Amino acid sequence: MFLYCGIACRRKFFWCYRPLSTYVTKTRYLFELKEDDDACKKAQQTGVFYLFHGLAPLLQTSAHQYLAPRHSLLELERLLGKFGQDAQRIEDSVLIGCSEQQEAWFALDLGLDSSFSISASLHKPEMETELKGSFIELRKALFQLNARDASMLSTAQALLRWHDAHQFCSRSGQPTKKNVAGSKRVCPSNNIIYYPQMAPVVITLVSDGTRCLLARQSSFPKGMYSALAGFCDIGESVEETIRREVAEEVGLEVESLQYYASQHWPFPSGSLMIACHATVKPGQTEIQVNLRELETAAWFSHDEVATALKRKGSYTQQQNGTFPFWLPPKLAISHQLIKEWVEKQTCSSLPA
Numbered sequence: 001m002f003l004y005c006g007i008a009c010r011r012k013f014f015w016c017y018r019p020l021s022t023y024v025t026k027t028r029y030l031f032e033l034k035e036d037d038d039a040c041k042k043a044q045q046t047g048v049f050y051l052f053h054g055l056a057p058l059l060q061t062s063a064h065q066y067l068a069p070r071h072s073l074l075e076l077e078r079l080l081g082k083f084g085q086d087a088q089r090i091e092d093s094v095l096i097g098c099s100e101q102q103e104a105w106f107a108l109d110l111g112l113d114s115s116f117s118i119s120a121s122l123h124k125p126e127m128e129t130e131l132k133g134s135f136i137e138l139r140k141a142l143f144q145l146n147a148r149d150a151s152m153l154s155t156a157q158a159l160l161r162w163h164d165a166h167q168f169c170s171r172s173g174q175p176t177k178k179n180v181a182g183s184k185r186v187c188p189s190n191n192i193i194y195y196p197q198m199a200p201v202v203i204t205l206v207s208d209g210t211r212c213l214l215a216r217q218s219s220f221p222k223g224m225y226s227a228l229a230g231f232c233d234i235g236e237s238v239e240e241t242i243r244r245e246v247a248e249e250v251g252l253e254v255e256s257l258q259y260y261a262s263q264h265w266p267f268p269s270g271s272l273m274i275a276c277h278a279t280v281k282p283g284q285t286e287i288q289v290n291l292r293e294l295e296t297a298a299w300f301s302h303d304e305v306a307t308a309l310k311r312k313g314s315y316t317q318q319q320n321g322t323f324p325f326w327l328p329p330k331l332a333i334s335h336q337l338i339k340e341w342v343e344k345q346t347c348s349s350l351p352a
């Protein structure tokens with residue numbers, strides 16, 4: 001593709017242009033689709049659609065995994081026609097990405113109330129039969145999806161949920177209007193622009209040098225422990241949230257912290273998980289669990305955590321009445337954070 005970047009570099013007496021990489025071309029294309037309604041409408045003609053119903057994605061089962069089927073605009077129009085729905089409903093769809101070949105990906109919820117249709121939710125079982133799949137709650141399906149589908153469906157669900165919850169301007173009370181891509185909504189009466197939001201959440205793995213601290217909320221599946229998590233309060237930096245959450249939940253003071261990685265997380269309604277390692281002073285490790293937030297918290301050795309990382313989620317009660325200790329699945333950033341800690345500990349204990 002003969003696309004050249006706008007920033008030219010001057011060498012001796014002539015201008016030379018650097019061809020744009022596939023990645024840059026793709027991001028520029030997505031940017032254009034968000035800014036230009038006509039370009040985005042055109043992209044729908046050759047794009048594909050992922051379908052949802054009441055925020056549950058349409059999935060098909062294949063060898064213990066879920067797959068997210070894709071539909072063309074033509075197939076979608078045919079489906080809506082068959083169920084007596086207005087094809088204008090497609091205007092509710094949101095842009096969620098594109099391939100390297102610039103095939104645009106959209107998501108559409110057929111079950112949420114729409115200005116173009118009010119009875120779509122009545123057809124759910126018939127639609128499932130027609131589409132040869134089921135609309136399955138994302139919470140149940142997330143860990144049986146491949147990483148690409150999991151990430152895309154999480155983004156799609158968060159965006160669809162945001163649009164559903166921002167149908168009206170909070171100042172004028174008038175209906176807001178989304179742009180074609182769904183990257184914003186505007187109130188026609190006062191031109192206030194609303195952009196999709198997500199909540200920043202810190203997730204911290206606290207260590208005392210040899211052990212790490214893991215906790216459970218009563219809502220977690222039996223036996224599962226995770227790192228400490230908490231929403232950022234308004235006005236806080238990430239560092240301040242980590243110090244406050246660790247103090248609030250387990251009564252310890254953080255000595256040092258180090259950023260690890262981040263992840264978009266679709267629950268409860270679209271969060272940016274910011275994962276960090278933190279340490280406490282070796283002598284100051286007595287946990288005081290805040291029982292309003294946590295069921296329990298404890299220090300775990302390297303070997304206990306390394307064994308638990310290999311264990312798949314299990315709800316089977318053991319003979320002594322307890323449940324096996326296990327950790328969140330690979331897809332969750334908490335798993336990756338804990339795994340990195342185990343690997344670092346293993347390296348530091350190897351003889352030099």
Ligand SMILES: NC(=O)C1=CN([C@@H]2O[C@H](COP(=O)(O)OP(=O)(O)OC[C@H]3O[C@@H](n4cnc5c(N)ncnc54)[C@H](O)[C@@H]3O)[C@@H](O)[C@H]2O)C=CC1
Nearest residue numbers: 199201203226229230231265267268273328332333334335
């Ligand atoms: N991806 C991952 O690996 C993990 C993700 N998480 C996510 O982190 C999130 C936060 O962890 P928690 O310990 O529950 O947080 P938390 O310790 O801040 O407690 C939750 C409470 O914070 C308050 N809160 C403040 N701002 C909020 C907002 N924007 N949305 C909802 N509640 C808000 C509510 O009162 C809520 O009950 C969880 O919802 C969970 O989905 C948690 C562990 C692992």
Ligand SMILES: [Mg+2]
Nearest residue numbers: 228229230293
């Ligand atoms: Mg918490």
